[in-house]
Amino acid sequence: MIPTRTTPAPAPCPQPPAPALAYRPDIDGLRALAVLVVLVFHAGVPGPSGGFVGVDVFFVISGTVITRGILADVAAGRFSVARFYERRIRRILPMLVATILATYALALAFLLPTALDDYARSVVAAAAFSANVFFWKSAGYFDVEAQTRPLLHLWSLSVEEQYYLVIPVALPLLLARSRRVAAAGLLVALLASLTLSVALTGTAPGANFYLLPTRAWELLVGALLAFPSRWAAPRPLREAMAAGGLGLILVAVFTYDETTPFPGLAALPPCLGAGLIIAAGGGGAQTLAGRLLSAPPCTGIGRLSYALYMVHWPVVVFTRYALLREPAGWEVAGILAACLALAYAAWRWIETPLRHPPRGPAADRRPLFAATAALLAGLGGLGLAGVLTHGYPSRFPGVHPGALAALEREGWKGGRCFLENGRFSDWAGPACLITAGQRDTALLWGDSYAAHYVPGLEQNAPALSHAILQYTFAGCPPLLAYRSRAKPGCRDFNAHVFDVIRAHGVGRVVLAARWDLLPARTLASLPDTLARLAALGVSVSVIGPSPLFAFDVAVLSARGAGARADGSAAWFAHPGDPAIRRLAAGADFIDPLPTFCDGALCRYRTEGTDLFLDTGHLSRAGSALAVRAYFPLLRHGAASAEAAGR
Structure with missing residues (x-):
């Protein structure tokens, strides 16, 4: 039960005056910077590849604002946990409810059953303030893609909500001793959280990204800045602090990308940058x-920042669903304009009217808390309905369930020969000899875009010139120089490939991967990997990119995208990267695209059969077709016979 009043004991020694809660336009401007870099990053504007650090800037701001309020209320003798939660409810709940209701309606119109089931589970989690835990636990390699999860952005809101369960209790208890004790306690918690985040960067990247214990230090950086200081920095130092802080944020925005180990130490520059700006503008200086951030356009967007953050991701996701591809050109500009317009409307008619309590004598908070509980229970019930119905499958009769794709992936020998994470020692060795009976052995090495050839290889085993040994790891391309925060076991797995080649008498290696995900500097290491394989005396084949569709082919099929009279279907696909062919010089290079594509159009369905499982992984039928058409170890006679039969 929420207590109605918490009055801390008098401090044992004189305290500095309570911090004045004067309006800080530079903080609103900093909010604008944070939300805008997130918005343009998610909308697909080229350049700010590290725009995700805007969330970290938000964490620092929230830590400062929340702590300033608690310090002022405690100093004035008016603090209560109930008062704190009333403010948080009025600030957070209206937009949260509106966002979930709006996305639920759109989800019913656009999402296939499997995706809607996933969405409904995220609604339940959001209503329980645990969206971050849900997205962490469901962030498996083959779950619904992040780009199509309408409530994915609520993970950061849940981190803050969980922080609010701790700080209004812990901070007043520490302040009862003294502000110095309170600041020291927060500093210890900050260092513990940062240390944990650094330690988990390589070993548990998902937990590190999503969970409060490894994110709390970012909020605590802001919290410590809220404590008043008697030391006044001279003007030149303040100027350097603010300029340096802005520079640290912008460097992260334009130099980080999805390969940056994050958060950990990489989160320090944007968080310290935000902290320096806040500290430099303290005391009214x-x-x-600060003046740039205080300009009216910046403060205006800053006031819209919460509403803008809440609406932007659903707009991006459902625009993709409407287009069935990535937006481009004027469509991106339209997304930005729509987000700003919706954010203003939401701020004006949803957020602002409910944000402030009625004036006059203190109102009874019990109706507000009861209404909050009812609303959250209602949202949870909506989500549960979607889960119990398995995503309302009657909306799309005839669409195959996601379980079919999962069943087909069982042919990849997951957990034994196809590792989704873990260590090299988990690989099953001789049990991964997927075809046998031939004198020579070849190694299939790569990520899931190598593993998806396994069903086709098994179906065509008699026509193969080699026995095939499967050596595959999800999200782990066959490059010795590759490093991944998401797949910490990948480096060790790839490093053991030479031992595997020697131990199993491998004379030929076939490399396959989703090459387009690799940064240019990482892909440039392919010649070195090929040279080291050649030094062992093995011959090497490199399979280039296979078609990659902007959407799951089940969505394309349900929407009738590219349907043809002959029962086949084609749709726009990502083109192959010509750099692969150049970098694979010296090896046998195989291009899969001519088998599936005619220019920019690629077949994803033929004669009523899906050739792909999702946006790019081959189905059993597609795998069999691919092996017969272009896999390098197919006997020439068998390939010719197949070509004649098609």
């Missing part, structure tokens, strides 16, 4: 950077 203005710096050049």
